[in-house]
Amino acid sequence: MFRFCKLFGDQYLGFWFVGLLLFAVQEIPYMIMPFIKMGNDPLMHMKESSAALNIAEKILGSLCIALMSFIVCGDSQLFSVSPGRERLFFVLAAAALLLNFAGWALYFSGRQDIFIIMFFLVLMPPLYYIFVGAWRYNIPLVITGIAFLAVHFTHVLSNLLSDR
Numbered sequence: 001m002f003r004f005c006k007l008f009g010d011q012y013l014g015f016w017f018v019g020l021l022l023f024a025v026q027e028i029p030y031m032i033m034p035f036i037k038m039g040n041d042p043l044m045h046m047k048e049s050s051a052a053l054n055i056a057e058k059i060l061g062s063l064c065i066a067l068m069s070f071i072v073c074g075d076s077q078l079f080s081v082s083p084g085r086e087r088l089f090f091v092l093a094a095a096a097l098l099l100n101f102a103g104w105a106l107y108f109s110g111r112q113d114i115f116i117i118m119f120f121l122v123l124m125p126p127l128y129y130i131f132v133g134a135w136r137y138n139i140p141l142v143i144t145g146i147a148f149l150a151v152h153f154t155h156v157l158s159n160l161l162s163d164r
Contacts, residue, residue: 003072010074011140019069019132026097026128029104036108043107043117046159053155060148064129067144073137081135089135093128100124114160122156123149 003014048054081090103120126149133141 014072049158049162056151067141093131096124096128
């Protein structure tokens, strides 16, 4: 982990390599998707309901990845899960990731109802970013993750409902 320059408070512009790994792990379902034969794939064939929401979703999602990788707390270690608050948010991040993977397993097996999509595939990634941010004392990531959650949920739900 590197810290280049102080931004504000205890937040620094830097680089946390683990952040990139955490992003890559969260993207595993998308990496294996081309190798899975599905008869129906509503996520990849949704009609776009709002260009503005689409742009906001992409900006906020990309910003979450950038903030997770390039904002570091001044006193944080490369990897730490000390008892208390750090451990709680680490466990919550891991739980969100595992729920997301469980949702993808259901989705790939043909269970593609709106609850599976919205709960497991739409809510869990932003929650994952929020919990990683809280675990790492990365307040900009927490705030951006909350905004991403609201936009991502609204956008995908409106897309799914417009397909009906």
